[in-house]
Structures are given as structure tokens and as C-alpha cells.
Amino acid sequence: MTKSFSSSTPSKVIVEIGMGDGRLLEKLAKCDDNIHSTYIGIELDKQQYENAKRRINFANTILLNGSFEDILPTFPDDFFDLVIAVLPDPDFIDNLRQWKWESFYKVVYSKLKNHGLFQLITELTDELLQPIPDKIFYDWVEYLLTAFQSIGFILLTKEEGAPSDYSTRCIDQFRGDPERIRMITLNFEKKID
Numbered sequence: 079m080t081k082s083f084s085s086s087t088p089s090k091v092i093v094e095i096g097m098g099d100g101r102l103l104e105k106l107a108k109c110d111d112n113i114h115s116t117y118i119g120i121e122l123d124k125q126q127y128e129n130a131k132r133r134i135n136f137a138n139t140i141l142l143n144g145s146f147e148d149i150l151p152t153f154p155d156d157f158f159d160l161v162i163a164v165l166p167d168p169d170f171i172d173n174l175r176q177w178k179w180e181s182f183y184k185v186v187y188s189k190l191k192n193h194g195l196f197q198l199i200t201e202l203t204d205e206l207l208q209p210i211p212d213k214i215f216y217d218w219v220e221y222l223l224t225a226f227q228s229i230g231f232i233l234l235t236k237e238e239g240a241p242s243d244y245s246t247r248c249i250d251q252f253r254g255d256p257e258r259i260r261m262i263t264l265n266f267e268k269k270i271d
């Protein structure tokens with residue numbers, strides 16, 4: 079899947095895991111003026127994948143219908159410049175399921191190039207859908223940082239909410255209720271000296 083180019087511009091490979099209807103990937107691929115970038119979107123749900131396919135038809139974009147747990151390991155190690163996960167399902171972020179998802183994010187780590195980035199946007203809600211107090215929110219962020227740093231990721235930035243220029247079906251919905259659905263954006267780097 080690697081493209082080879084004679085130009086000196088380095089090629090970049092960006093993958094979004096669980097891309098939903100692909101609206102973020104569409105925007106990122108459209109706005110990227112590096113003609114050597116390749117965008118890959120992976121989505122398990124057939125309907126969402128079909129929605130993304132209708133939306134995105136660019137030469138620099140590849141959409142895959144299947145589980146990122148099966149697909150990601152098929153790429154070479156040190157392959158991606160950027161892995162994006164926007165609002166992963168609880169199976170891939172919930173603290174009670176860490177034993178299950180940790181091994182998957184170790185694969186993400188191994189597939190990143192040195193100095194590659196992993197962007198995780200996730201959300202915290204209360205079971206009774208009450209507003210989330212600051213203490214609970216910050217403790218949860220600390221929990222996430224510890225979990226991902228123990229895999230090897232280095233934290234670059236953490237910011238409450240989703241990036242202002244990002245739009246996905248879920249982000250757009252969750253933005254409407256910021257006290258009860260508190261999002262965090264964590265930007266990590268793989269850094270091997």
C-alpha cells in the first residue's frame with residue numbers, strides 16, 4: 079500500500095479508525111495540499127462505511143470496511159504519520175475494558191513512525207447523565223494519560239473539547255451538551271531516540 083515517489087516531498091499516511099460516515103476524513107483529505115498524502119478510513123459498520131464511500135471519492139483516500147483490530151496489524155510497523163480516533167466505542171476506551179483495548183493501542187503504537195502522532199478524542203458521561211464535576215473529569219483525564227503513557231506514548235497536548243475545526247456526527251451531537259458530555263483531545267507522539 080506504500081506509494082513511492084521521486085519527489086523530495088515526504089509522503090504521509092494518515093488513518094482514521096472508526097471513521098463513522100467519514101466527514102472528518104473528507105475534510106482532512108480535501109484540505110491537505112501535500113499531494114503525497116494518503117488517507118485511510120476504517121469502519122466496521124457497513125452502513126456507515128457506505129455513507130463514507132458516497133461522501134469521499136478522492137484519489138488519495140482509501141476506505142476499508144472491517145474491524146481496525148483485524149486491519150491495522152496488516153500494515154507494516156513504522157508506517158503511519160498520524161492515527162486519529164474520534165470518540166471510540168466504550169470497548170476501546172472504557173476503564174473497565176482496559177485489559178481488552180490496551181493490546182490494540184500497543185499495535186497502534188507499533189504502526190506509527192517514530193515521531194508519528196496519535197490523536198485521541200474521547201468523552202466522559204455520567205450514567206445518570208448528570209453534569210460532570212471538574213474533579214471527576216480531571217481524574218479521568220489523568221487515568222487516560224497514565225494508561226496511554228504506559229504504552230509508550232508521549233503527551234504533546236491535552237485540551238478539553240474537540241478541535242474547533244473538527245466535525246463528526248458524534249462531535250457535532252456532543253458539542254450541544256458540554257456539561258454532561260465532556261470531551262477531551264489528547265495528542266500523543268511516538269518518540270524513540
Ligand SMILES: C[S@@+](CC[C@H](N)C(=O)[O-])C[C@H]1O[C@@H](n2cnc3c(N)ncnc32)[C@H](O)[C@@H]1O
Binds near residue numbers: 096097163166167
Ligand atoms: C461512537 S462512533 C464514532 C464515529 C465517528 N468517529 C464520529 O465521531 O462520529 C464509533 C465508531 O467506531 C466504529 N467501530 C467500532 N468498533 C470498530 C472496529 N473494531 N473497527 C472499525 N470500526 C469500529 C463504529 O461502527 C462507529 O462508527
